[in-house]
Amino acid sequence: MSTGTASATAGSPHVTSTFRHAMIWPAVLVILLVGLFPVIYTLVTGFQNINMFDEDTGFSGLLNYRRLAGDIRFWQSLLHTFIFLAIALPVELVLGLLLALLFLERMPGKQIFIALLVLPVVTSPIIAGAAWRLLFDNRFGPINEIIGWLTGEPEAILWTVDPTFVYPAILIAEIWQWTPFMFLLLLAGLSNVDSSLMEAAELDGAGFWQTFWHVTLPIIRPVMWIAVLIRGLDLFRLFDVVWALTRGGPGTMSETVSIYAYIQGFQQFETSYAAAMAFAIIVLLSILVMMALRRMEIDR
Amino acid sequence: MRRGRLTLAGRYLLALAALVFFLFPIYWLVMISFKTPEEIFATPPVWWPAQIQFENYLVLFRDGDAETVWNSLVIASTSTFLAMLLGTMCAYSMARFRTGGRNFAMWVISNRMVPPIVIVFPIFLLYVKLGLVDSFAGLILLYTAFNLPYVIWMMRGYIQDVPIELEEAALVDGCTRWQTFRIIVLPVVRGGLFATAVFTFVFAWNDFIFALVLTRNEATTFPVQVTHYFGGQSNFWAKIAAMSTLGTVPIFIAVAMLQKFLVRGISMGAVKG
Numbered sequence: 356m357s358t359g360t361a362s363a364t365a366g367s368p369h370v371t372s373t374f375r376h377a378m379i380w381p382a383v384l385v386i387l388l389v390g391l392f393p394v395i396y397t398l399v400t401g402f403q404n405i406n407m408f409d410e411d412t413g414f415s416g417l418l419n420y421r422r423l424a425g426d427i428r429f430w431q432s433l434l435h436t437f438i439f440l441a442i443a444l445p446v447e448l449v450l451g452l453l454l455a456l457l458f459l460e461r462m463p464g465k466q467i468f469i470a471l472l473v474l475p476v477v478t479s480p481i482i483a484g485a486a487w488r489l490l491f492d493n494r495f496g497p498i499n500e501i502i503g504w505l506t507g508e509p510e511a512i513l514w515t516v517d518p519t520f521v522y523p524a525i526l527i528a529e530i531w532q533w534t535p536f537m538f539l540l541l542l543a544g545l546s547n548v549d550s551s552l553m554e555a556a557e558l559d560g561a562g563f564w565q566t567f568w569h570v571t572l573p574i575i576r577p578v579m580w581i582a583v584l585i586r587g588l589d590l591f592r593l594f595d596v597v598w599a600l601t602r603g604g605p606g607t608m609s610e611t612v613s614i615y616a617y618i619q620g621f622q623q624f625e626t627s628y629a630a631a632m633a634f635a636i637i638v639l640l641s642i643l644v645m646m647a648l649r650r651m652e653i654d655r
Numbered sequence: 656m657r658r659g660r661l662t663l664a665g666r667y668l669l670a671l672a673a674l675v676f677f678l679f680p681i682y683w684l685v686m687i688s689f690k691t692p693e694e695i696f697a698t699p700p701v702w703w704p705a706q707i708q709f710e711n712y713l714v715l716f717r718d719g720d721a722e723t724v725w726n727s728l729v730i731a732s733t734s735t736f737l738a739m740l741l742g743t744m745c746a747y748s749m750a751r752f753r754t755g756g757r758n759f760a761m762w763v764i765s766n767r768m769v770p771p772i773v774i775v776f777p778i779f780l781l782y783v784k785l786g787l788v789d790s791f792a793g794l795i796l797l798y799t800a801f802n803l804p805y806v807i808w809m810m811r812g813y814i815q816d817v818p819i820e821l822e823e824a825a826l827v828d829g830c831t832r833w834q835t836f837r838i839i840v841l842p843v844v845r846g847g848l849f850a851t852a853v854f855t856f857v858f859a860w861n862d863f864i865f866a867l868v869l870t871r872n873e874a875t876t877f878p879v880q881v882t883h884y885f886g887g888q889s890n891f892w893a894k895i896a897a898m899s900t901l902g903t904v905p906i907f908i909a910v911a912m913l914q915k916f917l918v919r920g921i922s923m924g925a926v927k928g
Contacts, residue, residue, distance in 0.1 A: 374832050378748035379755065382741040382807060388800040389774050390766040396777035454673060460666055468670050470914055472677050476921060477910045479861035481878045482899045486684040488885070489892060497683065497700045535677060536921060543918040543926045581925040592770035595863045599882065613772040613864075620776045621868060633773040644768060 394637060401631035407624035419631035428607055429632065432615035438522070439611065440590040443529045447586060448579070450530070451537025456567075458538075459545050473539055475532045484599025487528040491515055491600070515600050521609045528596050533589070537582050544578030545571065580651045587647065591640060612636060681903075687896035688712070695892050711897040720894070723880040724901055730791055730876060731859035734798035739852050741799070742806030747836050749807070750814040751822075760811070764923075767804040771864045774801070779868050789871040797869065798859040805858070805923065806851055812924040813847030814840060850916030853909050860906060877902040 401419050404411040423429055454472075458465055475483065490496050491514035499510040514524040548571060556566040594613040597603060603610035603618075610618075616636065620629030661669070686703060687695055688711050694701040715721040748754040755762075778797060779788070787793030817840060825835045841848065866876040881898050884891040910917065918926050 375748050375752045375754045379745040382745035382803050385800045386766055386803050393774045393777040457669055462666055468674060470911060471674060474681060474907055475677055477857055477906050478903055479878050481863040482903055485881055485895055485899055486680045490680055490683055494698055495696055495700055500699050539918055540922050540926050578926050581922060588768050613770060616772045629776055633776055636770060636773055
């Protein structure tokens with residue numbers, strides 16, 4: 356990970372401890388604004404009782420956390436978040452992997468294809484959501500039109516309103532935007548695999564899938580874990596695409612935990628309650644990340 | 656491995672199908688921005704405008720809505736500059752002297768994992784007290800702070816790749832540490848600096864949730880402006896499309912120039928591509 360010579364220079368007489376620390380402190384102080392302040396603030400405020408009408412800064416014990424435990428809408432928003440995560444993540448992974456395998460083959464001009472395929476990844480998620488909202492429009496959007504061609508009769512699916520279709524709509528937009536991310540990382544991982552290994556396996560009589568399963572996959576597993584971790588964290592905070600397409604609707608059907616926290620904090624002005632929720636999210640996320648990292652360590 | 660599965664033609668066909676799927680939404684968005692109202696609200700939909708016309712863009716400039724792109728530009732580039740400056744200094748100290756050690760490095764990157772909604776809520780209440788809501792300074796400070804862990808993490812990787820002998824030679828020649836950093840290290844990692852800066856810029860440029868909470872009208876960025884066009888009953892399609900295109904094309908151009916650094920950039924340095 357780091358160069359072995361680094362420690363040698365650390366002892367060199369030119370390095371003063373002042374220099375080392377003067378270089379890091381400005382950055383650390385600024386990071387504390389997002390790294391420490393929110394944690395302390397949500398922790399403290401979560402034990403108070405501040406809302407739109409009341410500025411009660413006295414200690415209110417577990418009031419907000421008890422309310423949170425009994426708040427069905429909160430648990431549902433968590434459930435929705437995990438449904439999005441549980442479907443989008445594997446689909447993106449598999450599609451990305453298939454695409455990566457396709458582009459691993461010899462194909463003149465493939466750099467141009469790859470350059471174009473990654474454009475969704477760098478599009479602002481809210482803009483991606485806006486684009487899909489236009490595509491899904493029941494009257495003027497092309498998607499119902501295309502489905503109409505296939506079924507032979509005009510379709511007027513209300514993608515962003517009909518309870519049956521909001522999940523598919525959000526998932527399609529999400530998968531559209533992030534499959535290229537998986538693709539790009541996995542392609543890079545695969546490109547580093549020594550192709551003679553795979554050829555040797557095939558010579559020994561292993562089929563394509565056998566080779567893939569026993570030779571290729573173990574080699575790209577570290578890259579895969581990184582990609583899954585990054586995407587998993589992103590999906591856990593899912594906000595923009597849902598906001599653009601449904602705003603959590605119909606009702607609260609597609610509300611994610613980020614959207615619910617936003618509504619409590621900025622539309623209901625339940626300051627302390629939203630703080631408690633934010634703190635609960637931090638704790639939950641820390642547990643999940645630690646579990647994931649441990650899993651990755653074991654896997655290596 | 657390379658024999659007897661898909662023919663070259665078959666591969667191209669699949670690649671083309673993927674390309675159509677991943678580019679069509681972008682095509683649709685850009686194309687709507689050139690349509691007339693009659694073409695936008697036609698059933699069945701019009702697949703390409705009869706004539707390219709720029710009225711949808713002119714409206715944005717006439718009404719002053721295009722200013723939000725300018726706001727985005729100022730905020731994203733200033734915060735990028737600050738994050739790059741502070742972050743690269745910090746990364747140098749970490750990479751060369753192991754300042755803080757592994758735990759400090761892990762702490763730095765863990766700040767990147769916190770969901771924005773958790774950060775923005777306390778920040779909003781702080782900014783209300785400090786009078787920073789709806790100000791350029793407020794957003795710039797927040798984006799700088801939020802992007803710093805990424806910059807530090809990336810630049811630490813790039814600096815670790817620089818052979819240490821270069822610096823030792825400079826030190827022997829009598830350069831101070833700071834001079835060595837500025838004159839020797841920075842030029843060597845300029846590719847990494849440039850790539851990291853562009854991705855940092857993209858994060859700030861594309862952000863929605865921070866800007867949604869922390870702006871009203873003075874400092875509104877373009878993604879927030881786009882959502883203003885979604886009404887309860889009617890959506891201003893032409894404006895949505897034109898504003899989105901205006902804000903997206905510059906990013907596409909920047910990233911097209913950065914192909915070499917793309918994988919390392921979006922994987923947070925985990926995959927060197």
